[in-house]
Amino acid sequence: MENRTGLLRIVSLFLAFGIAVMADIPGVVPLPKAQAEAEYFPTQQDFIGKWKLTGATSRPPRDMKTEPTAQQEADATLFQETVTTFYSAFDYLEITADGRYNFHQAGDPSSASCVWCGTWSFDKSSLWLQLDTAPRLDIYAKEGDMQMTYTAEPDETSRYKWLVFGWTKIE
Structure with a gap:
């Protein structure tokens, strides 16, 4: 009888320990939509x-070691407005499956004509x-908007890395 009581105590101890461990393991809970979208990895x-x-x-820029000066911020804002005006002159940016992109001129009926294009x-x-400024395009959510940032600086200018552009899919 004593052996059974001892065995029962040991089993109870392991059972209590197992329940305590299981209580600390979170169940499968769906991710909030915002968190799921933040962890999206797009395909090409x-x-x-x-x-x-x-x-x-x-x-x-993310690699800027010091706080920006007021003059640097003003210069970057002015430059961003200039580049935004440039991009606004195009109807849309087309990215094709064959490895090409093309910024289409306003009113350009032909997708074959190349206004400002590349690979x-x-x-x-x-x-x-493929440009000197190495624009990087990212999508952070399935069927979400695209963000364009620059990773290179042609001619030693420091303004390109300050720019961020948002693009929305139209087709």
């Missing part, structure tokens, strides 16, 4: 289509336009 197919410029801003590559969930 997600970038294929026509995109319309829908927004622009400037922000200090792109896909790496690390981003689409990269």
